[in-house]
Amino acid sequence: MMWKVLLVALSMAVNLSSGGFPYVEPTEGDVWPRPQMMQQEETYMLVRPGTFRFSVTGEDCDILQEALQRYTGAMLRSTSFRNRESSWRRSEDFNGYLDTVSVNLMKPCEDYPHQDMDEQYEIKIDSPDQPASGTITAQSIWGILRGLESFSQLLIPDGLEYRVKSTQIQDFPRFSFRGFMLDTARHYLPLRKIFENLDLMAMNKFNVFHWHLVDDQSFPYESAVFPDLSKEGSFSPIHIYTGENISDVVEYARLGGIRVLPEFDTPGHTKAWGPGQPGLLTTCYEDEKPDGTYGPIDPTKEENYDFLRSLLTEVTDRFHDHYIHLGGDEVDFDCWKSNQNITEFMKKMNFTGDYSKLESFYITKLIELVSHLPTENGYLVWQEVFDNGVDVADDTIIHIWKNRTLPEVWKEELKKVTQAGYKTVLSSCWYLNDISYGQDWKKYYECDPQDFDGTEDQKTLVMGGEACMWGEYVDGTNLIPRTWPRASVVAEKLWSSAAHTNSTSAAVPRLEEHRCRLLDRGHRVEPLWPSYCMSDVDL
Ligand SMILES: *[C@@H]1O[C@H](CO)[C@@H](O)[C@H](O)[C@H]1NC(C)=O
Ligand SMILES: *[C@@H]1O[C@H](CO)[C@@H](O)[C@H](O)[C@H]1NC(C)=O
Ligand SMILES: *[C@@H]1O[C@H](CO)[C@@H](O)[C@H](O)[C@H]1NC(C)=O
Ligand SMILES: *[C@@H]1O[C@H](CO)[C@@H](O)[C@H](O)[C@H]1NC(C)=O
Ligand SMILES: *[C@@H]1O[C@H](CO)[C@@H](O)[C@H](O)[C@H]1NC(C)=O
Numbered sequence: 001m002m003w004k005v006l007l008v009a010l011s012m013a014v015n016l017s018s019g020g021f022p023y024v025e026p027t028e029g030d031v032w033p034r035p036q037m038m039q040q041e042e043t044y045m046l047v048r049p050g051t052f053r054f055s056v057t058g059e060d061c062d063i064l065q066e067a068l069q070r071y072t073g074a075m076l077r078s079t080s081f082r083n084r085e086s087s088w089r090r091s092e093d094f095n096g097y098l099d100t101v102s103v104n105l106m107k108p109c110e111d112y113p114h115q116d117m118d119e120q121y122e123i124k125i126d127s128p129d130q131p132a133s134g135t136i137t138a139q140s141i142w143g144i145l146r147g148l149e150s151f152s153q154l155l156i157p158d159g160l161e162y163r164v165k166s167t168q169i170q171d172f173p174r175f176s177f178r179g180f181m182l183d184t185a186r187h188y189l190p191l192r193k194i195f196e197n198l199d200l201m202a203m204n205k206f207n208v209f210h211w212h213l214v215d216d217q218s219f220p221y222e223s224a225v226f227p228d229l230s231k232e233g234s235f236s237p238i239h240i241y242t243g244e245n246i247s248d249v250v251e252y253a254r255l256g257g258i259r260v261l262p263e264f265d266t267p268g269h270t271k272a273w274g275p276g277q278p279g280l281l282t283t284c285y286e287d288e289k290p291d292g293t294y295g296p297i298d299p300t301k302e303e304n305y306d307f308l309r310s311l312l313t314e315v316t317d318r319f320h321d322h323y324i325h326l327g328g329d330e331v332d333f334d335c336w337k338s339n340q341n342i343t344e345f346m347k348k349m350n351f352t353g354d355y356s357k358l359e360s361f362y363i364t365k366l367i368e369l370v371s372h373l374p375t376e377n378g379y380l381v382w383q384e385v386f387d388n389g390v391d392v393a394d395d396t397i398i399h400i401w402k403n404r405t406l407p408e409v410w411k412e413e414l415k416k417v418t419q420a421g422y423k424t425v426l427s428s429c430w431y432l433n434d435i436s437y438g439q440d441w442k443k444y445y446e447c448d449p450q451d452f453d454g455t456e457d458q459k460t461l462v463m464g465g466e467a468c469m470w471g472e473y474v475d476g477t478n479l480i481p482r483t484w485p486r487a488s489v490v491a492e493k494l495w496s497s498a499a500h501t502n503s504t505s506a507a508v509p510r511l512e513e514h515r516c517r518l519l520d521r522g523h524r525v526e527p528l529w530p531s532y533c534m535s536d537v538d539l
Contacts, residue, residue, distance in 0.1 A: 022531040026513035029156040029164065033205055033492035034500050034510070035171035045098035045126050045134075047155060047162040049076040057102045061109035063141050066255050067148055068103065074521055075152040076162075095126050098164055101134035101151065109141040112320050113207060113259045115378075115463075119173050121147030125154065126166035134164075145257040146171065146205055153517065175449070175464030177425050178494040179208035179261070180487060182479075183471035185215030185272070188239040190476045195252055200484050200523060202256035204491035209253055210261045210325060210466060213241070216271035221246075225314050226307070232275035246318050254320075261380070262319045264312065265327025267297035267362050280304055282342065284335040295335020299362035300345040309369050316375040325399070326366060328390075329382035331359050356388040363390045380425065386417055394421065397463065401427045404434065411452040418458035426465040430490050432483060433470040441511070441528060442504045444489045450498070464494050484525040485515045 031038065054068045110117070121143035125134045136147040150169060155162040180201055182189060198209060213221045219233030222240045230240045241249075253260050274281040274294045279301065281294035297304055316324055333355040336342045342358070351357035363385055370377050371393065380397040398417045403409035410428035417424045429447035434440075444467075450459045467490040469483050488511070493501055501507070516533035518525045524539070 020532070023529040024508050024512045024531060026516060027509045028513065029154045030510045030513055031150045031153045031169070032488060032510055032514035032517075033495035034497075035150060035169045036174075036497055036500075037168075037170040039168045041126075041166040043093045043095050043126065043166045044163045045095050045132070045166070046158070047076075047098050047164055049161070051097070051099045052076065053100055054103050055100050056105070057135075058105040058137075059108050059141075060105070061141065063109055063255055063257075064103070064105060064144060067145055071148045071152050075155055077521075095166065096132045098125065098134050101125075101136060103144060103148075104135055104137040105141060105144050106137070106139050112254055113142055113257045114322060115176060115259075117142045117176075117207075117257070119143050119146050119205075119207070119257070121150070121169075121171055123147055123151055123154075123167060123169040123171075125151075125164050125168075127168050142207075142257045145202070149203060149205065153514075173205070173207075173495045174497055175462070175494045177208055177464030177466070178206050178491065179210045179425065179464065179466030180206050180483075180490075181210040181212055181263075181427070181466055181468040181470075183212040183215070183469065183474075184220055184241070185212065185218050186471035187475035188218070188220055188235060189471070189479060191241075191245055191248070193476045193479050194249055196480060196523065197483065198249075198253050198256055198258060200480070200487075200518065200525075201258055203518065203521070204488050205495050206487075206491055207257060208259045208261050208466070209249075210263060210468075211249075212263045212265065212325075212470075214264060214272060215269045219272040219276065221315075223311060223314060225310050226277060228276035229273060229311075230276070233272040243318060250318070250320055259321045259323075260319050261321055261323055261325055262315055263325035263327055264315060265325075265329065265382075266308070266366065267299060267359070268329065268331040269327060270297055273297075277307060280307065282335050282339055285338040285340070288340075291338075293335070295339075296331050297362070298339075298342070299358060299365075300342055305365055305369060308366065309373070312370060313373055313375075316370075316373055316377050322375075323378045323380060323397070324370060325380045326363075326370065327382060328359075328363055328385040329401070330384065333359075356390075359388055360390040363392065367392060367396070383413060383417070386420070386422065392422075395423070397423045397425060399425050399427065399466070401431075401468070404428045404431050407447075414449070414452040414462065415454050415458070418454055418461040421461070423461050423463050425463055427468050430465060430467040431470070432467050432486050432490075433472070433474065435482065439529060441486055441489045444486065445493060445501065445504050445507060447493065448498060449493075465490065467491075481524050481526040484518060484523065485511065485528065486526075488514055488518075 118140040119142045121138040123136050124130050126132055136151055138144045138147055154164050154167055218235050219229050220240045222230040222242045234240045250260050280297055282298040283290045284293045284295050336355055346352050346358055370379055380399050383398055383400045386398045400410055400413050426449040449462045449465045467487045519533050520535045
């Protein structure tokens with residue numbers, strides 16, 4: 001009896017509940033995104049930072065070694081110790097010290113993450129069949145990476161040590177494409193912010209970094225084949241990403257099991273390409289005279305396709321991923337309409353007056369060209385390409401982004417795209433750059449990419465989704481706080497099962513713990529509601 005009283009008193013000390021009325025009590029040692037299957041007991045083991053180590057019992061490789069080093073550091077460097085008293089460890093629930101966790105990779109490592117990578121893993125901590133020990137097991141290195149992240153989230157700071165509840169997890173993602181998009185054309189983003197964002201993506205099990213590199217406003221990508229593009233098109237000579245910088249990003253992402261999907265959006269959104277590649281863009285006319293402005297890429301000139309072939313050969317080589325994003329959104333027809341050569345070309349081709357046919361002509365040639373590059377890439381395009389009836393190859397992935405305040409409209413689009421047999425990725429409901437007062441995370445949590453009127457076969461064509469952070473009002477100052485933890489909400493929708501993610505109120509205590517965890521690991525991520533974290537006093 002005395003013991004019980006003492007335990008209650010001590011656990012209250014641990015919670016530091018000295019007053020105040022925060023919005024929510026966080027969970028302790030829960031995992032975000034929520035695993036498919038997770039069972040926890042009240043019994044626990046203790047991790048001692050000075051003694052703990054991972055032991056590799058299966059295959060090994062550089063990705064694994066780097067990960068073990070990273071996680072040992074990140075996990076055991078929490079600042080949440082502040083003012084914490086150690087709880088009474090020798091209760092009847094204490095099942096010993098967890099000094100080693102075996103990491104059992106069953107198949108040799110793959111070099112690069114890819115669309116069909118296997119991300120399943122299993123964790124056992126003090127399980128009935130393996131009491132008083134810990135293992136992380138996976139077939140592939142990508143599963144091991146996801147498992148290490150989950151394990152690190154099980155650790156509950158307790159005095160100078162960590163408690164880990166007896167836990168069994170069997171986990172795998174609901175969707176294979178879990179993307180996050182950054183735009184480095186409207187504002188330049190410093191590399192170190194891109195790296196930090198990749199860290200946060202890995203903590204949330206995102207697996208695709210869609211990099212919208214260039215646009216109307218700037219061309220920061222430094223090409224070795226066409227150096228004038230960034231020389232003339234970047235904001236300044238220091239606002240560029242060199243070949244070496246790109247390789248560093250691809251390598252950093254690879255170590256976290258994240259693909260880098262570059263986007264070179266054409267034929268529209270290309271103003272910044274013009275100065276470095278004369279003749280590429282359509283000259284706009286007014287009253288039979290050039291008006292000094294330029295429109296989309298001129299699709300009538302054969303040499304423009306040669307240029308694109310050379311540029312994209314370099315790009316697909318540097319980025320390694322099988323896929324490239326070809327854009328194709330928001331093509332403005334006015335300039336094409338003003339140009340006599342374009343009009344004549346269209347007459348010759350028999351598509352007089354139908355500018356979406358001209359766009360189609362361009363996209364069809366572009367796709368043809370990309371699928372014949374040495375790397376034989378696959379591609380994504382924004383939904384307009386489908387909407388405008390371009391006859392794209394069967395394996396094209398259609399990226400849905402429009403009508404973000406009108407679910408019935410993007411659901412209809414999902415239906416049409418999958419009815420036509422195309423694979424698709426949804427972003428409409430996850431434009432995180434659209435900000436507003438209040439808890440907008442709830443609407444992100446209520447969006448489900450498979451919630452539309454379609455057959456089971458149609459639903460399997462939904463590869464996943466992507467959160468977007470467009471850059472008009474975002475640079476290095478606000479990227480991290482504006483993105484996180486709002487993007488974490490999307491991450492859980494894409495990883496966890498539909499049944500586990502259908503309630504915002506059930507998510508709240510777990511999301512609160514997760515936000516504090518990201519803050520503890522040194523990331524300035526914004527709050528979601530009135531509350532506190534132990535490390536917010538140090539901000
Ligand atoms: C980007 O690459 C250049 C060389 O290509 C290098 O001098 C620079 O330090 C790199 N930037 C960062 C932040 O690593
Ligand atoms: C049409 O093309 C010719 C030859 O390239 C060029 O000299 C002329 O300026 C172009 N006209 C228009 C309207 O762009
Ligand atoms: C355009 O139509 C005419 C008449 O039907 C036909 O002779 C010509 O081959 C067509 N041109 C193209 C490029 O399809
Ligand atoms: C969907 O969005 C586009 C603009 O992106 C707009 O033109 C269209 O009218 C919208 N559809 C509906 C039904 O509102
Ligand atoms: C969430 O899904 C579970 C399992 O399918 C179901 O039992 C529950 O009623 C659902 N909750 C809501 C709020 O829809």
